Amino acid sequence: MKIVFPGDKIGYAEEFVGGEGVYEENGELYAAVAGKLRIKDRIVSVESLKKIPEINKGDVVLGRVVDVRNSLALVELSRKSGSDRALRHTGIAALHISNVQEGYLKDLDSAVRYMDIIKAKVVDAELLKLSTKGREMGVVKAICSRCKAELVLAGDKLKCSRCGNIENRKISSDYGSGRWE
Ligand SMILES: [Zn+2]
Secondary structure (H helix, E strand, O other), X not given: OEEEOOOOEEXXXXXXXXXXXXXXXXXXXXEOOOEXXXXXXXXXXXXXXXXXXXXXXXXXXXXXXXXXXXXXXXEEEXXXXXXXXXXXXXXXXXXXXXXOOOOOOOOHHHOOOOOOEEXXXXXXXXXXXXXXXXXXXXXXXXXXXXXXXXXXXXOOEEEEOOOOOEEOOOEXXXXXXXXXX
């Protein structure tokens, strides 16, 4: 049994078909979740090690973006929205570029970045897949990628309170309101 982690390269698209828990990027296949690697009839999949008992499909959760790749952001879940308590079991969830917003998104980088706090809906509790579609979902807190100061709302963009840098995000309607805290 082989255990893989999110972002681990597990093969090539010409060699395998990506199943559950697997995503493709530039012809290469990567694990989207932590779990057991399974290969059957050329279909490679990753079976999630364990779901987080407290997390169910449809839950709204908060977490920090810990890695952003071309088409997938990894989010360390901290708690459910509306709850003061941290999750007893934390986990790394995946936000795929196709689940960020309605319509096409060219660059994941223009929607979420490393260290952002996001509010997202759980669309698959077994594989810990998230969606930030909808007004309320998206980035609720972000720091400047240049100087690390907090970004504040400036129309439909974010602006650095220190250096004036302008950045794009998939912004939640809760951005900066503190209502998510
Ligand atoms: Zn700045």
